Amino acid sequence: MGTTRTTDTTDSTATTEKRTDDETVPAQAVATEKETDAAAVPEDAEDIEGADQGQELDQDAPAPPGTAGVAAGAGAVVAAGLGLASVTGTWLGTLMAERQTLMGQINLQAGKATDQISAMYGTPWHTTALVNGVFAVLAALVAAVVLTRPRATWVRAVAWGGLALGVLGLLISAGMYLDLFGSMPTIPKGTRPGA
Template identity: 55%
Template sequence: MDTKTTEKTATAKTDEVAEDATTEAADTTPGAGTPAAADADLLDEPDEQDDDEQDDEEAASPEATGIGAGAAAVVSAALSAVALTGTWTGKVVAERETLVGQIKTSGSGTPAQQISEIYGDAWHSTALVNGVFALLALIVAALVLTLPRRPAWVRAVAVAGAVLGGLGLLLSVGTYFDLFLSLPTAGS
């Protein structure tokens, strides 16, 4: 342990001697000993350190943006898939509409009215809920695609979310307005 301490002390003394020699050389060099030249030397070092710190901050920010954008892109794709396959919420809303239709038409409704109230309203409410999920997927995907400096995989997932969300929205609108299939009609 004493040898290490002695080596450290010797190194420190050598550094002090080198600093003294540098200071003396600066005093004898024309123009180098002026306070302005010394200040310029001091100012150069912090600028280099500031540049390094800025580079570190810039290097960290795309990662943070990439993580958030990646998460949002995955959420967009998941919302799109949910819009296409249906949700538990949509099923609950549809069952509620079915029950309300049964209560409204119990015993007194015509067959056409029963079909509309019991099945049509449930069908349309499911399409509405799925359309809301598809619209949310499109909004999130659009936000991700407008972010600057995003990785390629984030862009790809966001585009997939936007395409699936658009498809889900198209299907929901078509189902809501009975464009693909119409409600059955009662025989007279």
């Protein structure tokens, strides 16, 4: 009988150990689930209310439509194009310069021009400078409008490029108009008519 008691004691100890193990595993799993849920849920009600208010604000605020992004990108490209045109010159500037040259020739033939060089060279040169300056100002203005609001990185980069080209074009136009890059040609005194 002693043997039987020992076996019974051993069996009950094994059963107790088994129950403890079975109970321990689900208890650990439940504790892990509670920790995961606690991490996912805000700690107090204020956080929940704040999150709800943030969602309401996001819903009330107009979502940035795709059209605004496209318009900003187009504006940045236009600013860059205008800036480039102000630096390199435009068809309109060339046309206006040729018009001024023609008007200078007409005035010379009519005997109205007192300074031939100014009529044939200076006025067309200054007209080109003015037209390029207008393009430079437009480039700077469009780029500045695009840069007033947060935009995508590429839009801001192109707009900054347009602004830089616009400022450079404005400086070049001012230099052309004020004859900073070269003075107006003059006729030597000994070769003037009537000298």
